[in-house]
Amino acid sequence: MTGHVLIQQLINGLSVGTTYALIAIGYTMVYGTLRLINFAHGDVYMVGAVLGFYVAEWMTARGSSVWLTLPAVFAAAALACSVLGYAIERFAYRPLRKQPRLVLLITAIGVSLLLENVFQLPWVFGQRYVPYPEPITTAALKSVGFLGLTRLDLLSLALSLVLVGLLTWIILATRTGLALRAVSFRFDTATLMGINTDRIISFTFVFGSALAAVAGVLNAIRYQVEPLMGIMWGLKAFIAAVLGGIGSVPGALVGGLLLGIIESLLRGVILPEKYKGYADAAAFVILILILLIKPSGLFGRTVREKV
Numbered sequence: 001m002t003g004h005v006l007i008q009q010l011i012n013g014l015s016v017g018t019t020y021a022l023i024a025i026g027y028t029m030v031y032g033t034l035r036l037i038n039f040a041h042g043d044v045y046m047v048g049a050v051l052g053f054y055v056a057e058w059m060t061a062r063g064s065s066v067w068l069t070l071p072a073v074f075a076a077a078a079l080a081c082s083v084l085g086y087a088i089e090r091f092a093y094r095p096l097r098k099q100p101r102l103v104l105l106i107t108a109i110g111v112s113l114l115l116e117n118v119f120q121l122p123w124v125f126g127q128r129y130v131p132y133p134e135p136i137t138t139a140a141l142k143s144v145g146f147l148g149l150t151r152l153d154l155l156s157l158a159l160s161l162v163l164v165g166l167l168t169w170i171i172l173a174t175r176t177g178l179a180l181r182a183v184s185f186r187f188d189t190a191t192l193m194g195i196n197t198d199r200i201i202s203f204t205f206v207f208g209s210a211l212a213a214v215a216g217v218l219n220a221i222r223y224q225v226e227p228l229m230g231i232m233w234g235l236k237a238f239i240a241a242v243l244g245g246i247g248s249v250p251g252a253l254v255g256g257l258l259l260g261i262i263e264s265l266l267r268g269v270i271l272p273e274k275y276k277g278y279a280d281a282a283a284f285v286i287l288i289l290i291l292l293i294k295p296s297g298l299f300g301r302t303v304r305e306k307v
Contacts (some may be wrong), residue, residue: 042234
């Protein structure tokens with residue numbers, strides 16, 4: 001093994017890890033406010049990829065340049081998924097908020113199955129695997145001439161840093177962020193202090209869904225689009241959130257990057273050729289180990305609850 005190969009796999013891991021991180025942040029934001037694992041979040045990621053595909057196909061067919069199409073694809077996917085995230089929270093979760101937590105969990109699974117089956121309908125998207133239009137994939141996957149680094153790798157890293165930076169600024173420097181921290185710390189007390197908890201919870205769904213949409217478009221360009229793509233990526237992003245400490249935004253970022261690097265090293269460096277398919281199992285091994293050794297995750301805090 002050469003140093004070139006090792007660096008290449010680290011770059012691949014960081015690129016993929018950023019998409020895990022973007023999805024994981026949505027999980028951790030919702031859990032931080034509602035103590036709910038939103039299992040429909042992986043399917044919101046899928047919806048972003050599919051809607052982005054339709055926008056890309058429509059604009060490419062009309063001769064739009066790649067550099068005009070790409071921003072439009074990301075913006076349209078993020079906007080549509082923000083609306084979808086708000087609708088899921090408003091109509092599926094909010095009416096059941098005072099019910100036992102298990103009811104919300106079952107509802108989340110139901111919303112996930114609904115989205116997966118709706119998008120498998122022939123008149124919505126269908127049971128197919130398709131790449132993004134060729135002008136986009138060709139431009140995005142073009143090497144920039146340094147250790148196999150592609151434009152998509154740079155775009156993934158840049159978008160992730162910008163979006164995480166924006167979220168960090170919102171949390172630390174705005175009234176919405178102050179309210180979000182208050183709701184995350186003590187929901188009932190925040191309500192008594194006059195904070196509009198409904199608005200804050202809606203914000204977490206809207207912003208988290210937009211991040212998932214961006215991740216969906218990035219991965220759809222990197223691989224392909226299909227209506228069940230959110231299942232495995234959603235599970236792995238959830239594991240990344242648990243690894244970093246569910247409820248911690250920095251933890252979700254670090255957990256996503258670590259998971260991406262570990263998988264990339266297993267596929268490209270550690271595992272023999274015939275065992276490379278088992279690299280996906282690494283995420284689930286990590287989940288078991290983190291739950292056994294440090295259930296609160298790398299950046300999470302242990303919380304005592306009265307039973």
